[in-house]
Amino acid sequence: MQIIWKDSVDAATYEDARVGRVFNQRRPERFPLAIVKATCEEDIISAVKLSAKHKCRVAVRSGGHSWAAWSVRDNSILIDLGNYKTVEVDTETCIAHVSPSLTGRELNTILIKDHGLMFPGGHCPDVGLGGFLLQGGMGWNCKNWGWACERVQAIDVVTADGDLLHCNASQNQDLYWAARGAGPGFPGVVTKFHLTLKPYPKGGFRSSGYLYPIDLYRDVFNWIISISPSFDEDTEIAMVSHYPEGEDKIKLFVLFVTMKDDPEEAERALRPAQESRPAGTSNEWFCQEDSLETQYNNQANANPEKHRYCADNAYIDNDADVPAVLEEAFTTLPHRKSFALWYSMNPCSRRKLPDMALSMQSDHYFALYTIWEEQSDDARCRAWVKNIMAIVERQSVGAYLGDSDFQIRRTKFWADQNAKRLMEVRRQRDPQGRICGYLDQQDMSGVDGLENVHEWKL
Numbered sequence: 001m002q003i004i005w006k007d008s009v010d011a012a013t014y015e016d017a018r019v020g021r022v023f024n025q026r027r028p029e030r031f032p033l034a035i036v037k038a039t040c041e042e043d044i045i046s047a048v049k050l051s052a053k054h055k056c057r058v059a060v061r062s063g064g065h066s067w068a069a070w071s072v073r074d075n076s077i078l079i080d081l082g083n084y085k086t087v088e089v090d091t092e093t094c095i096a097h098v099s100p101s102l103t104g105r106e107l108n109t110i111l112i113k114d115h116g117l118m119f120p121g122g123h124c125p126d127v128g129l130g131g132f133l134l135q136g137g138m139g140w141n142c143k144n145w146g147w148a149c150e151r152v153q154a155i156d157v158v159t160a161d162g163d164l165l166h167c168n169a170s171q172n173q174d175l176y177w178a179a180r181g182a183g184p185g186f187p188g189v190v191t192k193f194h195l196t197l198k199p200y201p202k203g204g205f206r207s208s209g210y211l212y213p214i215d216l217y218r219d220v221f222n223w224i225i226s227i228s229p230s231f232d233e234d235t236e237i238a239m240v241s242h243y244p245e246g247e248d249k250i251k252l253f254v255l256f257v258t259m260k261d262d263p264e265e266a267e268r269a270l271r272p273a274q275e276s277r278p279a280g281t282s283n284e285w286f287c288q289e290d291s292l293e294t295q296y297n298n299q300a301n302a303n304p305e306k307h308r309y310c311a312d313n314a315y316i317d318n319d320a321d322v323p324a325v326l327e328e329a330f331t332t333l334p335h336r337k338s339f340a341l342w343y344s345m346n347p348c349s350r351r352k353l354p355d356m357a358l359s360m361q362s363d364h365y366f367a368l369y370t371i372w373e374e375q376s377d378d379a380r381c382r383a384w385v386k387n388i389m390a391i392v393e394r395q396s397v398g399a400y401l402g403d404s405d406f407q408i409r410r411t412k413f414w415a416d417q418n419a420k421r422l423m424e425v426r427r428q429r430d431p432q433g434r435i436c437g438y439l440d441q442q443d444m445s446g447v448d449g450l451e452n453v454h455e456w457k458l
């Protein structure tokens, strides 16, 4: 087990271990005492016990894609799982046993090629399964196929005391319940996820895309909201505003990605959008051949590495005038690389969810992905996000942990009952606050966890 102690290695080695695998280039001023590069479960157990010996906390990194760099914490031993990669696929049961640092692309490359199966992981190829699944996981076609964490059959966990436990619906149910929605407040280190897989569609992916001038914002938004709830069940729907390459005006782009076994079925699925779309597209395509790999590449281009990011998000109230609430966000992007997203969640948002920590949703998921390159733009871009969210949050029911930063904005992440139960599970399983938990202002939340309140109502 490799341990990199802050005080006994050169600065470059320490810095690389501290933030080299953090996606957001905006580096935090937080400094772990040591980084353990784990390669197996035994290393994770040893690292948790080491932290008890040193009376410090445990931080965890799987894929390093938390926008707010939650893995980088003061007074902690950071367990970096980047070198711990295992996958076993049971084709009889269609269950994969995977380590948390595996990314969606790494898992799906194996599943599709060797088994004709897939797992609806994060849209961006390099998001780690660890952070993604603990938050709930807004994976491919979440609107119809449900949350990725609903496919977690079981987990293996190293507890705050250093014990390795198997957790599922009948053993250690409290941890199994919390693992589906606690996000970075999960009171243990997940060493393995046992995941139910889906067949990869035999016809691959197909997509339709419609690009509009931003002047048509209201018409297009009203259209997409009206057709989404009853649209085909294997099709995900998203709309972004962005600056297309080489253009100096913001455009609105609506994307339908369908996952069907044959091209005719895909065409039938996508036809209602083609026939009802508002006139005035600047560019469009209908039922074009596509694939998960192409979608991953598009997502990676839209979210480039080595850039500075500030993300925030909200579930907009189902009764709100959604286009009006989001108009400023969609039409005033502060940087040419930034984009705003509306992601359709209906009908999944209208279902009764399984009994798990994840419990916040609405028909309309909205997120800002503010992207820039120069440190000199930090204040301007961050202020833009803050100002937009100050308006939007008043029409929201809460937010998704995955695109949030609790140091900046407090809101609701769970139904009240679920939040209460989750904080109790955390206190019972980790009474001393060994695992870092939620990173709020000054990193004070500890065993108390998050308050789950709308700050603007206080």
Ligand SMILES: Cc1cc2nc3c(=O)[nH]c(=O)nc-3n(C[C@H](O)[C@H](O)[C@H](O)COP(=O)(O)OP(=O)(O)OC[C@H]3O[C@@H](n4cnc5c(N)ncnc54)[C@H](O)[C@@H]3O)c2cc1C
Residues within 6 Å of the ligand: 023, 059, 060, 061, 062, 063, 064, 065, 066, 067, 069, 070, 071, 072, 081, 100, 121, 122, 123, 124, 126, 127, 128, 129, 130, 131, 132, 134, 135, 136, 137, 138, 139, 183, 184, 185, 186, 188, 189, 190, 191, 303, 402, 403
């Ligand atoms: C470009 C980009 C695209 C994204 N796209 C999506 C998307 O399509 N859908 C979606 O739902 N989210 C998406 N996200 C959000 C993403 O899911 C979260 O940022 C998530 O935290 C990333 O997981 P990770 O393991 O890579 O992150 P990390 O930074 O490694 O982990 C985040 C935190 O999760 C906890 N954690 C991670 N692994 C473990 C573990 N094994 N045991 C205990 N705790 C652990 C720790 O507190 C850790 O600090 C995206 C993020 C980015 C940057």
